[in-house]
Amino acid sequence: MITAFARTVILYFLIVVGLRLMGKRQIGQLEPGELVLTMMISDLATVPMQDFGIPLFTGIIPILTLLSLSLLISQLALHHLRFRALVCGTPAILVRDGKLQQQAMRKNRFTLDELLEQLRGQGIATVADVKYAILENSGQLSVLPFEDKQPPTAQQLGVKITQQVTLPIVVINDGRLLSKNLAASGHDETWLAKELKKRRLTSHRQVFLLTVDGQGSVFCVKKEDP
Known part of the structure; x- marks a missing residue:
């Protein structure tokens, strides 16, 4: 039992x-080679987990080999455009100036139903409204509507933005005071105590979430009783 636990923990970490070295990607954003690598690693890891007669290094060595190969290919693709296009592929334009690129769709085996579904998912009803629809290497469809079909920006409407949006800083996370974040927000514990008192709270342990943005706006959620 201890052996099984130890082998599983080692392979898991x-x-x-290894997957962290591949970068932060969701499954739907993986390149074809990365998806194949993920599947192969998962299969290799299950064998030494289930069969204790197989030495642990028999499973570790192929995994390390695949990860090393993936890192090598990533470095080559980073510095060589032709190699990158060969391994990762190149984006394909499926719609150009409101016209379907049928040859590109056939080459990528992308059906008309799939294209229309993707467009509807992005709030576009007809192909005629699309200036460019690009099938990315990850399989995602990037859609750029014509300028007159896009939502107006504040600049186009002549609206002057007086305050810039800033990312709120989390000061209290599930009852835990993040002192570094509090200092980064430009406040101290005296300020925090006043903010809690305004909300009839006596301790940060009573707070589920408290954030403060660059304009000094405080968002506070009290902990619910279990």
């Missing part, structure tokens, strides 16, 4: 570290 090895795979987690």
